[in-house]
Amino acid sequence: MSKLLVSPSPHIHSKDSTKSLMLDVVIALIPAVVCSVVFYGWQELMVLGVSVASCVLLEWAITKYMLKKPSTIGDLSAVVTGILLALNVPYTTPWWVVFVGAVVAVGVAKMTFGGLGQNIWNPALVGRVFLLVSFPTYMTTWSKPQGLFGVDAVSGPTPLGAIQEGLMQGSTVQELTSAYDYKDLLFANLGGSAGEVCALALLAGFVYLCCRKVIKPWITLSIFATVALTSLIFWGVNPARFTDPLFNLLTGGLVLGACFMATDYVTSPMSVWGGVVFGVGIGFLTVMIRYFGSYPEGVSFAILIMNSVVPLLNMWFKQKKFGRK
Amino acid sequence: MSKHTFSIGGVHPHDNKISRECALEQLPLAPTVYIGVSQHIGAPSVPCVAVGDKVKVGQVIAEPGGFVGAFIHSSVSGTVKSIAPRADLAGRATTHIEIAVEGDEWLEGIDTSDTLITTIPDDAKAIIDKIRLGGVVGLGGATFPTHVKLSPPPGSKCERVIINGCECEPYLTSDFRTLLEKGEQVVVGAALLQKAMGGVPCTIAIEENKPEAIAHIREVIAKLGYKDMEVMVMKMMYPQGGEKQLIDAVMHRQVGSGALPISVGAVVQNVATALAVYDAVQKGRPIVDNSVTVTGECFPRQANLLVRVGTPLKYIIDYLGGIPADAAKIISGGPMMGRAVANLDAATVKGTGALLFLTEKQTRRAPETHCIRCGKCADACPMGLEPFLLNKLSKNADWEACEANAAQDCIECGCCLYSCPAHIPLLDNIRVGKGFALSAIRARAAAAKAAAEAAKK
């Protein structure tokens, strides 16, 4: 001991750090990553690799050469963005499209605002939506998974896309959904973004995050509840026009979005009630976009729209203060 | 067993009570003690001895400087060497009375025997007066003069006395040892406080991590047969022992912003204070010593010591083997709310409850990174505040906004900084905002008072 340390209280700190929280998110994503690689094979592995590597490298390069600040890649948030971006695009996406997505996600949506914690919109979702509107061919040509050891690749639309197309051609929802076994939806084996492949793996990650107290379940649960309730009402009114609640819950990126994208710390409200309202908004908008929008899928847009109102939600919904009304 | 806890926030630091098995032991007298004149909240006391005077243990050496003030007694017998400014543990110079120790002669009339006196005097006023004369202050950390707390302002009525035995700060064990070894005295002290407040019920709140103490105190209450006294088992949660949190947990009432506990009918006293009340009332023995936990993983000899007020910190540490090589910080008090020692020549005061040694690794702050808006600080805040927001407002020197967002309600428990994954020094900045918000409130109150008086005239 040379000189005594002196600081204001408290003198100890919990084990949590930004890095440990991000590491927990990465761990929670492992089941989904493993599932997607198993179902989609080496191509998916390449998409993941390109996405994570370009996100991390971009953040490093931007902090070093443009912001001239100490590098922030150690907090692992770029890794999380990279994995989420990879899970949000089809496994057939060419590597350079993935790279462009990473540039938009990290370069535009995250670093222009000042890096982690300063961005308004979820970086991975901004990247995905950018790709969706810029490269619709790559983003909507889904191939049926061939598996890690499979051979035959059959291309086809996503369940939601198929239904929108079918509806336009005059089929009823019942005819269209009969093609899908809900067990398949839960355990995968359907075309779509890589991360949408296995709802169960995503839910396992969600439960892990809740148990580790990294996130609170309210946002996710309120999204699920709202999607179920809203689609139940529409489906109840006209089952021939509108898909049923379970189908809505299990298809598209809903589980991925609700568990991992909407719960992103930076772009979600802090208070419990703010989170619930946020979730209700996402759920409602998702169903509306799916039923009435021109895109078959609405989760990404719904989350980005609700991201924009987070500052307001933070202002409106505050925790009750001790001893005050 | 149902466990009680407060309603908002809180954190779960590891309790690390590594000195829990160390029985209370008497620290040998230091050759010289330095007794400060401001050991309590309120006006500093006024020395009433002169250099060269001979004093005995328990003799008054300083008188209260106002209503919110306390008597200070000599903790040793000997000669007054000087009355001069001396640096406290933060390096600030305050008046200290230096006494060279000669023998250990107690003032006549103080009962130093171990006999337990269980009969409770009838006169509540007399009890409070004896507490005042005994120089008793809140020993839970705030050191608010106890007799002031026991004299509620007109119009408010006490409904329950709560004895705070939570000791929710990690590492600290002095209250636990006191409950185990001096449980009878504490219970009698609690009964005296009950009587002083007009025979109201009493709850002794103890956290669940002290089962031996819970069992022992239950036994003692049954044995001594005091009425309306119960032990309540509290959940292990920090800051369970915070005054407002404890009242919320025990009585399900929340003390308003800026209000005193008595406004919801509660009087909270710490275990050590209850013991001091017993000593002052039943034995005529003022506060001359207190129990100090000396602990830390890097400290070789854990101890719960009975230390005379005014003993230099260095003397205590040397008695236990000196500062370990890997200790980086010494804290007076617990790791959450204690104060870092900058000056080892400082002397103990009535409120010194612990000396904690932490290593560089345990206590050095990690570099601050960007807020990731996780809201963990807001979840942890037991007052329901938004530390991330107050931090920003305080840094921007927006004191009005600080006040509007209740910075003045902050109890400085440290939960926000403890839980922040970005290691943002939230509390450091909030303290500044709290200070400015409080002074603005006080200035307004003073102005309103002056205006009212002017209107009267």
Place this chain on the structure above:
Amino acid sequence: MSSIIIWTVAVITVLGLVLALVLYLVAQKFKVQEDPRIDEVEKVMPGANCGGCGFAGCRAFAEAAVKAPNLDNNYCPVGGNDVMAKVAAILGYEVTEKAPMVAVVRCNGTCEARPKVNDYDGYPSCYVKSLLYTGDTGCSFGCLGCGDCVNACQFGALSMDPVTGLPVVDQEKCTACGACTKACPKRIIELRPKGPRGMRMFVSCVNKDKGPVAKKACANACIGCGICAKTCTHEAITVEANVAYIDPVKCKLCRECEAMCPTGAIHGVNFPKPLDKDAIKERIKIRQQKAKEAAHV
């Protein structure tokens, strides 16, 4: 097709007219009658909104100046006499002239002279640090070195010297707005007259401890020995609470105190020549001898 175009044009036109009407009505309703001189005064102000004048900003100053009967209590330290002359001209008041001031750091406890005795690990703010304790050096009066003054300065006139650990005032940039004097929790920084051609003397220490204590904490401390006060022939120096203070009005810049100070706590700046200690000491010796002889006679 053409009907759509006509409708669109019609709707947009009507909408535009209605909104224009609303805007006009609102503008009429919330119109504020103001003395036009306020705008004129504001135009000549520096526009830094620093608050150095005691008002919230340049506009607030302009309002106050227009309302006040004269300019005695309103002075813009940033603009100085030039701006005040313009303000006076606009308002038709008499010109008030003030000596230009500059911020002076009254601590010279460099890292070398004032070693650290503990290691501060809290938020790097002087205010936070001062709330906690007296500081990480032995001196409880000196600069805390976290740069609250630097952050408070809107003109970039203050910077921390990494070698000494003390703030340095850039006298060209300093406008004497006083923000730093308020930001410093130890009240070390003082606004003093700039002096003729920038020459000025000051005691660069505020330590009120007794000599030996101060000396132990910092080799450059003022120990309150009073030699400077005894030397000074202009009665410019007073020693109170163990620390000397030079009255800038009385000081004649003879630099005798600086030469005699045993710890080097007295600083003279912007003098054309370096201090020749021996020559000054010799001069003082001769003068004192003469005085003695005169007393004998």
